[in-house]
Amino acid sequence: MKISAKGRYGIAAMVFLARNYDASSPITIISISDHLGISKIYLEQVFSLLKRSKLVNSIKGSQGGYQLSRHPREITAYDVLSSIEISLIEKTGLASEKMDQLNHVLSRNVFDVLDKSIYETLNAITLEELLTALNHEESSENLMYFI
Template sequence: MKLSTKGRYGLMAMEVLKDAYGDGPVSVNTIANEKNISEAYLEQLFSLLKKTGLITSIRGAQGGYELARNPDDITIGEVLRSLEGEVELSCCDGNVPSCKEDAPCRMKSVLDRIESGISELTESISLSEL
């Protein structure tokens, strides 16, 4: 299993915002240079994070982005869901008539347990732990 670029880069950017928490906004340029991520890609990620209320933007010459909440109150799970959606490993939805094979349906309960474990783990880690 591998975390997508969106998830990895998003966590890297959130780490920078976590480190600057309480010191004011951080520019996209600063984060891009520090983490070697393109500014355009960061803007896409920040749009998603802003939409879900994890970060806020400040306009102006001294503007940039900052965390909307204390890093202790933001989980890695929230960040990943904002960027990637829910963890979904199941290859079927359990709706037997729509299944093309028996194998995916037999695996569903195991995949559901793995999904649950990943969700529980990511919800137990706060951004401040990065």
């Protein structure tokens, strides 16, 4: 499984929105771009996909921007990545008709198990958990140690 830059940026942008979930005003693409160092044009493509999947709400106008459509504990890494990565869990074609039994065994014992594992792992990670981990990481960096 390979996660594209678009998928990685999508997760990062969603964690940024999660951090600002309680803010009364929406967050602009420019603000996200500045804070994360991601191209505004690239983020617009990402947010188009996130909006289509109903993970974010967009508000138009001079005070417009984006907000999470649900609480950060209700949005998973799988939700975000599956809306951006078209082939996150993609079924591939069979190798050959002569290999029907082998294809069936491989599909059932390798690929289906792998797909299920990926789904379960990503579906167990919420934006709220990622935000908590980020906050912990940032607070650990700010500690001073004296010897």
